[in-house]
Structure formats: C-alpha cells, structure tokens
Amino acid sequence: MTTSAAALAGCGRSGDVEAGTLRVGISNLPDSLDPARGQFASAALIYKQVHAGLTEYGPNGQLAPGLAERWEVTPDGLAWTFILREGLAWSDGRPLTAHDVAWSARRLVDPAHSFATLGDFQNVVNARAILAGEAPVESLGVEVVSDQAVRFNLESPLGLFPLLMREFYPFPRHIIERVGDDWITPANWVSGGAFTLASISQVQIGLRRNPHFYDATNVSIRTIRVEAVRDDATRARMFRAGELDLADNPPANQLDFLREQLGDGFRSFDAPILRYLKINHDRRPLDDAMVRAELDYAIDRGFLVRELFSGAASPTRSVLPQMFQDQNDPLRMRPEGAPPLIDRPLQIRTTTGLGERMAVALADDWRQIGVESEIFATYPTDLYQAVDAGDFDIAIASFNRGLKSDPFFMLDPFAPDGFAANFNWHDEHFAELMNRARRESDPGEREEIYREANAHIQLEHAIITLVHDRAHLLVGERVSGTRADVQPQVWRYLELDDA
Template sequence: MLNRRTLLAATAASGLAACGRSGPPPDLLRVATTGLPDSLDPARGEFAAAALVYKQIHAGLTEYAPDGSVGPGLAEDWSVDGSGLVWTFRLRERLMWSDGHPLTAEDVAWSARRIVDPTQSFAVLGDFYAVTNARAIHAGEMAPDRLGVTALDDRTVEFRLETPLGLLPTLMREFYPFPRHVIERVGLDWVRPEHIVTAGAYTVTAESQISLDLTRNPNHYAAGTVSIPAIRIDGVREDATRMRLFRAGDYDLADRPPANQIDYWRERLGTQFQSFDAPILRYLKINHARAPLDDVRVRRLLSRAIDRPFLAREFYADTAAPTELVIPGSVITDSEPAPQAGGMSRPLEIRTTTGEGERLAVAIADDWARFGIETELLVSYPTDLYQAVDAGDFDIAIASFNRGLKSDPFFMLDPFAPGGFAANFNWDDPTFAELMAAARRQNDPSARAQLYLAAMDRIHEDMAIIPLLHERAHWLVGPRVGGTRNDIQPMLWRDLELADA
C-alpha cells in the first residue's frame, strides 16, 4: 500500500504523467481505497478491503440492487418450500464466465462444496452452517460431497437446510461461485491475472502490491449496462495522503477522509465531499469476565457518564449520530437515572489504537473522571489490540465495524451472536441467542424485524456493549463521476458513469 515512504515517488510520477497528457484517461475510473484485498479468492480473503473489490469482479446468486436491497444476480428468481428448509434458485439463461465458458448450476454446487471444504477455504461460514452437513464438513468430519447443495439441471440449484434461514437470498449476495474449470487446472493460482476468470461486471488484468487494474467483462450477464470500461484501484493506507492525492486530481473516487478533518475537506471540496447513512457502529467492547465490569450496574454507570453529543461534535463534525443502541434509527423507550458519582475498586484499562480511537478514549476517560472513575490508556497497533481482545486480556476496548451496504438489522446484531466476529467479550445471554436464532428461521420480514428489536433490547438491558455513535460513510467523488445516489455509497462501480468515457 502507498504510505509516507512511497508518497513522494507516487506524487512525482503523477506530476510527470500530468506533464505528458492533457487530462486523465477518458475511459479509466481511478479509485483510492484504504487497502487492497489479501486475496482475490473469496474462499481465502480475510481483509475487510476484499469485500469492496469482490463486489466488482465476482457475481453472487443474488445481487445488490441499485438501492442496496436484494435483486436478481446470477439467479433470476428463487423460492422456498413450505417447510422453509428447501430453497431453489433458477439461473439466468446462457450465463458465461469471463473467458466464455458456460456457467452452470453444477458450478454453483461445486463452489458451495469448496467454500465449506477446510482444505480449500479460510471463509467464516456464519449462517452457511444452516446448509445440511456444512458444519460437519467444515470440521473435517464429513466429505464435501455430502453438502446439501444439488444441481437439479443446468440452470437450477437446490439448497437443503438443517434449520430455516429466511435471510438466505440476502446472504447469497456475497456467495460467489468459482470457475471450477480453471481451479481444477491451475489450483490456487487461478486468481493470478494471467489465469483469473470471474463472473462479475469486471475482471482483473493486472495486479501489484499497490494497485489492481480491472477491465469490463464482456460476458457479464448485464454487460450492456456497465458503462465504465476500466478501473484502476490504488491502496493508499494513510487517510491524509489519500485525500491530498484526490484533491490533486489523481483520483476520481476515494474513501474515508481523516475523521478529524471532516469540516476541512467538506468546506474545500463542496459537492465532491459526499456523506451517506451507513451501518457503521462505534462502541466500547466490555470484558464481562473481569470485575467490576461483570456487574451490569457498573456497565450502566459507564454508559450514562459518556457525553456522546460531544464525541459526535468534536470528532465527527456532527456527521455521526450519538446512540445507545445497536440498530440505527432505534429509540430508547426506558428511562434510567443519571449515574451516581463514585470510584471503582481499581483503574479501568482502555485499549485502543492510535489516531481516531485514541482521541475518543481520551475524551471518554475525561467523562469518567468526573464521576471518580480512574482509567489507564493502553495504545497499540491494531493487530496487538485484536490479539489482546481475543485472548481476554482487556477491560474495555474501543471498537467499531462497518457493514458496507448491508443495511438489514441482521448485520448489525449478528456480530454479537454466538460465533459472530465481534462476540469475543465473554458475554453469554441465552435469550439473545434464541432471539437471533428465531430471527434466522423467520421468513416473514415484519416478524423478523420484531425479533431483531427484541434481541437489540437484550443487548441494551444487559449493557452487553456500550454503543457510542452511528457513523456516516464519507466518499470523495470527482467531477467526472456520474450515476451516484444520495442514499447509497458509491461501492457498486458497475452502476457509475464517467463524463468522458
């Protein structure tokens, strides 16, 4: 990724290039992101940066509709039987991989077997465990060919479940079939530019440590609606560097301006600075296995003592919404008394990383000090923080997650459910677990929404975590880029346009 050591070289190269041309390539969208995928293989990629690139080069059975909801993808329609245990997906006619090879239901079934095969996949299966035998296969106790996924014919694939999963079509937006005919020939090298074959709107033509080059896939099922011919993605790790290069005209699209410079960039860039409602939660992770944090009264006191409007105003220029709840837009219906001043039996340790997290930790420690609560700040690298939390070696940690375009309440609550990626703080609540399990089984959206609200109430009642803010997503969008919407982040580049493309 680009950092301080490569900034001068990148800026110099940009300046030389500018001297030799009158403007950017007319058919190229230039994107700067915080990082690049650790792998282009969805079965092996683990970095959050991978999800954004996967949306461009891979295709799911279902897709993100332009408004972020669930729409047809490789499958044109789907249905579930009366038991809720058998889902049938009907593929579009004449689907092809980017190399022109037919894409069939058997490719989908083979891909499902690969994603649960522990010798082939690093994927976190989550709700894919609902598929018959998936858990046993992933544990190495059963052969992958015993998975409950079958190609009924060239265009029809059936998923058999052990428990109902009403959200299956939503989850299928990020289940990406693999090109079996390539993987069986070259193995894990299938993601190298000289071998890679994809089904998404774009495919990869070049890769380096700091960039990816994408080209429009002429065999994509909706290729006629994809207007941008080529995309270059640069991984620019430092927020300030990324923003300066955008302002210099080196990029058409860039994500995440520095949180402490939102007002600065918003004022100088005007309409090129765009903010979006997003499923981003900033919260305090509490270790329930450590006294005095194992006492819900202590956790409530800590929560009530935090001045959330100050955090939103001072650190996010009021673009983040103060919250005590997990799901955006939710309202607290109970009434709690103001916290009572009083010391703890020992100082509380707050673990965080440098930058934004450290600034928040200092402000929160100051709030708590007013109520006689002593704190110690421990600032470390992200990997050290994650390892400490996973090992249970923490009191309180500044935490956050960004669910991208996944706006369904499920994706805000599921990280805290048993087995969730954020469920590493020694909280065990059977009622919450059962409510989440019931929501998964529910096919009716309104009934499922009520279960989610009840599950969220359990988090709040027990103060399992301490929510702080619902942040907004910020993107810098250059004047050449069209096709963006006011209500959804520009993460689906197949829907964008270039003024001179």
C-alpha cells in the same frame, strides 16, 4: 500495506488520467481476494466488483437478480432453488454452471480451505457439522437440479436467504483445482464479476472490464485503479489534487471544511455504520455486567459527536439505529468514596488516527470515575490479531454493513457465528433470538424479535455502543451515475465522462 503521499505522487495526476479509468482511494487493500478467506471491509468492497453473486445489489441498493435470474422457495421454507441465467461464463469464457455453484458452496464451509465463519450458510443442512469436522463436505445440503438450477436445503426456514446470497460468490473450480491458492494472482485470475484482476501490489489493485460478464454491455468503465492510502487526510488531499475520482472515509475533523470546499463533490449517505467498544468478557472485572455498565454510563458521547465527528453522527447506546432505541441516559459519576471500580490500568486497543483520538477521549471520561487507561494504537491488522488472540481489555471497533439495511445485518455480527463475536461473550438467549429472527418470514414479527435482541445486548452491556456514523464519500467531477440515497459501492453502475 503502508503508503504515503510521496510514494503515490507520481501515480495518476489529474493531467495523466487515462480515458475510461476510474481511480479509487481506500484506506487499505483486502486481506484476501478469496471470499472464503477475506475478512476486511475493503475485501467485501472489492468482491462486489470482481465476483458475482447469485443475487445482487441493484442500482437502488435493493435485491436484484444476479447470476440467478429468478428463485423460488418451497411452501415449508426449507428449500430455495436458484435458476441461473442462460449462457453464463467465467472471465476466461468457460461456461459457469450450477455445478460450479454447488462446488463453491462446499468449499466455503470446508475448514480445510475456508477461513470464513458460516454466516450466510449456517442454516444450510450439515453446514455446522462440516465446519466442526463432524461431517464430510459432500453432505452439505446443496444439490444440482440441472446445469442451470441449484437447490439449497435448509435446517430451518430462512426468509432472508435471497438477500444473503448477494455476497455468496461462486469460485472458478477449474482454476482452483489446477493452481490451488494461486488462483487469486493476476496470472491465474478467473471470476464471474464485472471486472477481472489485472494487477496487484502492496498499495494498488488494477481491475479490467470483463467482456464475459452477463451484463457487460451495460458496463462503461474500462479499467479501475484502486489505491491503498492509509491516512485519511492524505487520501482527501489526493482527491482535491485531482488524483482520485472516489475517496472513502474523509477525515472526521475535516468534514465541515470538505463540505464547504467541494460542494457536490462531498456526499453523505445514511448507512448502517456502528462504532462501539468490544469488551473482553474473559478478563476480570470486565466479566461483571455492573462494571461494564459503569464504564458505559461514564462516556460523554455528545463530546465524541461534536469534537470528533463534526456533528455528522448520532450518539447511541443501541446497536440498531435511532428508530429502535430509547433516549440516551445522562452521564453517571461514581459516588465519592466508592471503592475503585478497576484496580489496574485498563488497556484500550485501537488504530491510529480517529480511533486513537477516541481512545484519548474515553480515557479522560473514565478517569473521572477513577479508572486509569493505557492506549495501544496500532495498524488494523495488529489490532485484529490482538483481539482474536484475546489480548485486550477494551478494543475500539466499528463495522459498516455497506448496502445492507435490514436490522438483521446490524445484530447478526454479534451472534455466535458472527464476524464480530470475538470478545468472549456467550449468551444463549441472544443466540436463540437471532435464530428465531432467521426463521421468521413475517417482517413485523422479525422486527419485534430484533427489538428484543437489541434490548438484551444493551441490558447486558455486552458491548458498549458509541455512535452511529454516516458514510461520507468524495466523488469527482468525472463520475456520474451515482444516486443521492445509495452509496456507490457497485462501480459497474457508474459512468465516466470520458469512458
């Protein structure tokens, strides 16, 4: 998926803009267009455009009806029923029914077809047993009540269930059963979202408005071209040259410059973004909490914020944002004459660009306490593979939960089934706290559980948190319909002045 400015120089110059076409620049394309298999943040972004959830993100970022027009829960909290809109259809015009929803739920937990972790479905009856190969897929706690109603039966109450259903996307069973994995190619593509897949290459995805989408009359953008531009600075230059209408993640060392040059075209949003260090707990001496603590306390987070984020981030030793955390402790140095903390070079894995610059700063901090480091900067895919294989000491990581603002979504990635729980940390207390949070329906009680879980992961130094970042986006003059307080991640809400 590599690209360059030269490779894209002939694509979408400002004078060649097609009316009604939104041009978006992102750092990399999805690893898969199949929600049962994709894991990249870019995949989650594209899913919001081409798939439709039972519930949705409204224009204000809050929970809104999606394929389901309403939902209800039993008094004991153990069963949620979603009532679908009338007349739903797939992008090929075939009816979309509760039978499709139930089949899709079973496919999502079937280890023969899904690479996804249980995530949103771990509370559904038999989901864990199915994923472990201990129960048949048909035993999943989902049932069709009628063509327009589907019920999910849970093993324990889950008050957040409708929120989680914003990113459960039904699959086109009638296509998948005919062509298998080839359903995600343009020739076979069928989905229920606002846009359909028109084309795809290593560096570009083309989307087309879906006339069968349930809210198609309110979607004004006709086509979307998504460019994969790996280098942040190149992406920003393309935007300034008029080749892109939206560009994500502008270079951290250019934020002040871009803010001054672009005015209203530079947007910043409060966002649940965490940059942190994964620590391989299976490697000595990193399995010692005291060693992890000394590495943590030696990091000059203020330097990272000032020099690498242009002050547009907050230093943190907490997974949760500022209102949940205590003040940062001062830097701590090891006493003179103390024995070496680590008697070998510490391997730091990261990506090129900002990640590599962060690694250099960290290596310098740790050198002050007698720890030498080796930096391995690679492409994101190579980094993910190394971490999943356990081939790392320290890995610079981050996640952006997008429009998910509840504290659950910041902490749950580190729970046993979480997408970020791949650093060999096994802690029963933290797992139980997150299970309690899932079961708790009272927001006040949930917040107290989150505070305890946050304090526990911090006390154990299970990971090393670095900064809470803001989301920065470059928005072109052609684009309207954006809100000052919500990231424009659902593109069907946007409008173009020539659409």
